[in-house]
Amino acid sequence: MPERPYVYYDFTISLCSTCLRRVDAKIVFEDDKVYMHKNCRFHGFEKVLIATDIEYYKNCRNYAKRSEMPLKFNTATHYGCPYDCGLCRDHEQHSCLTVIEVTDRCNLACPTCYAMSSPHYGRHRTLGEIEQMLDVIVANEGEPDVVQISGGEPTVHPQFFEILDIAKRKPIKHLMVNTNGIRIAKDEAFVARLATYAPDFEIYLQFDSFKKEALEQLRGEDLREVRSKAIENLNKYNLSTTLVVTLQKGLNTDEIGKIIEYGLQQRCVRGVTLQPTQQAGRLENFNPATDRYTMTEVRTAILEQTDIFTAADLLPVPCNPDALVMGYALKLGDCVFPLTRMIDPNDLLDNSRNTIVYEQDELLKSHLLHMFSTGNSVDVAKEHLKSIMCCLPDIDAPGLSYDNLFRVIIMNFIDAQNFDVRAIKKSCVHIVNKDMNIIPFETMNLFYRDDKAAYLETLRNEIPVM
Structure with missing residues (x-):
């Protein structure tokens, strides 16, 4: 037949x-x-x-x-997914990370922008609107895991620090600011003030490429110097930072390993998030027939372009395994130890077995023993690591802090x-x-x-x- x-x-x-x-x-x-x-x-x-x-x-x-549900649902189910979002009762996962767009405006007009932002687009949200947004998240989540202040470019909002003050008064475990880094690069005093919101505060820094032509195609400008100066200022204050890379096939996908290696060398960087371009919003230099890049292609590129992770280190994230991949490592001095391989995959699914003790590597043990003498609280170390390590078991690792964590996330929107x-x-x-x-x-x-x-x-x- x-x-x-x-x-x-x-x-x-x-x-x-x-x-x-x-x-x-x-x-x-x-x-x-x-x-x-x-x-x-x-x-x-x-x-x-x-x-x-x-x-x-x-x-x-x-x-x-x-599935982990929110404390409440917000809309009824009338038309079926995806036409009832709000969250409706048919949704299967609470908000691991919730974004608040405090402004439509931006100091760039990137050719690639899912939100269509620009210097004159839309408006700034009022403080009353922003607080209401935060209260909606708290009502749904109780103690939200991660809330990201975004836009547009949130740092152009004239009441930016008042927004952070409001957010810090809410029971949010981890607060992020999503930024292109222009103000961070130009204004060290601004960075010094940002650092006062630590701990449990992080910069989500746009960092797409080291190449002039790639940045111009994605962002409309050569931002290499901006990125370098932003990292310099963030390193000076050791302000926790994630490098966020929008990937377009053939444009910057050859730089994945280089960006990860660069991130590992920076005092402030806690990880790299790799996001294949979502075909939405303003997308001027994108051909879907040739430029799309799948999640598994990103994963393969990490394995081929770095010698840090193996296939066993880059795992699906259980809350949404079709769209998220995670790889965690510990930074201990000049050494990097992949962490995810030490997890029995069953531990991700079985809450009765939720403690990991790092005994697999003699060198790692010696570093941990040295760090035990620092006197850091075990509970504090566990809290800082667990708060951002979505879906991982609890960590029995006294002496470690968030500074020792390095994560690589593939986020397939x-x-x-x-x-x-x-x-x-x-x-x-x-x-x-x-x-x-x-x-x-x-x-x-x-x-x-x-x-x-x-x-x-x-x-x-x-x-x-x-």
């Missing part, structure tokens, strides 16, 4: 990338890759590459864990091309919108920004109410 050129693996619900209507989708294995096949009655057939590593893709399913409703229901990175609803990051950029609201209603009107 004739055979199809692929192996049928699974079924899901996706979107037509043209009209954003829900469509049935097959997951198939073909030519050692994972593809999504979908067909829209208006726009025809689509074939989308979603993974380049079949075994890793299949293994992600083994990391699923019981799903778009209309690779939309998979299974992953969207598990999304744990959320945004509070102007209507005070909590929206998954992915669907926010597809449906819930101001310029998309009318079309969302058009789609809803086509659906019988559930």
